[in-house]
Amino acid sequence: MMRHRLEHPEFPDNLIFFDEALFHVEGVPNRQNYRTWAESNPNIIISESLHPEYVHALMGIGRHGLIGPFFFDGNVTGQRYLDKLRDDVVPALQNWPNRQDLVLVQDGAPAHYSKIARAFLDQQFTNWIGRASKFIAWPARSPDLTPMDFFLWGHLKQELYRGQIFPNLDVLRERIREEAAQVPLDMIQNALDNFWKRLLICERNGGLSVETRDNYYDELDFN
Numbered sequence: 001m002m003r004h005r006l007e008h009p010e011f012p013d014n015l016i017f018f019d020e021a022l023f024h025v026e027g028v029p030n031r032q033n034y035r036t037w038a039e040s041n042p043n044i045i046i047s048e049s050l051h052p053e054y055v056h057a058l059m060g061i062g063r064h065g066l067i068g069p070f071f072f073d074g075n076v077t078g079q080r081y082l083d084k085l086r087d088d089v090v091p092a093l094q095n096w097p098n099r100q101d102l103v104l105v106q107d108g109a110p111a112h113y114s115k116i117a118r119a120f121l122d123q124q125f126t127n128w129i130g131r132a133s134k135f136i137a138w139p140a141r142s143p144d145l146t147p148m149d150f151f152l153w154g155h156l157k158q159e160l161y162r163g164q165i166f167p168n169l170d171v172l173r174e175r176i177r178e179e180a181a182q183v184p185l186d187m188i189q190n191a192l193d194n195f196w197k198r199l200l201i202c203e204r205n206g207g208l209s210v211e212t213r214d215n216y217y218d219e220l221d222f223n
Helices: 002-009 078-093 114-125 147-160 167-179 185-204
Strands: 014-026 054-062 067-072 104-105 128-129
Touching: 002 128, 014 067, 014 128, 014 147, 014 185, 054 147, 054 167, 067 167, 067 185, 078 114, 128 147, 147 167, 147 185
Parallel strands: 014 104, 104 128
Antiparallel strands: 014 054, 054 067
């Protein structure tokens, strides 16, 4: 159903994707997205603190730029996610030129699926995409499709953790804000264009991860 929206030229420009990610003061990698490839066993040892400090950041990406980061105090619950939507996300979107036509996209994380969050999205957006959405229900397993996952988080962490360990959470938050502000708009827009390419590749690949295709990198462009 999402792909069929391509028939409407204005629809892609109205999407804005939101997600959360953890940022550690010591730059601990996310093991779900971090792999080491070598011809022989590299025997890599990664040292990390038993209880590393981290911040939980919420950000959005759309045709006109980035929204956030907004930081959670503690774990992301349905109430805390609602608070961020109401107090930070919606006010930040008020000045976007296509505010009335924006379509918010989120995954099916438990906080996103909470009744209070979904009710708020129904009130604030004509259409939104996510788990249990009346418009388009985002699939439970979406293989590396959103620009948050395949572009933004990786780019920010690569720029942020260039051999740096941050002394405290306040410094880490400020550095995340600085790096987010420096992401070029053309890079953001290229990533959004690649979202639609990934949808087509995923469809042709039978629903598997788009990165399993040999010619995957020939079809996508992040420059």
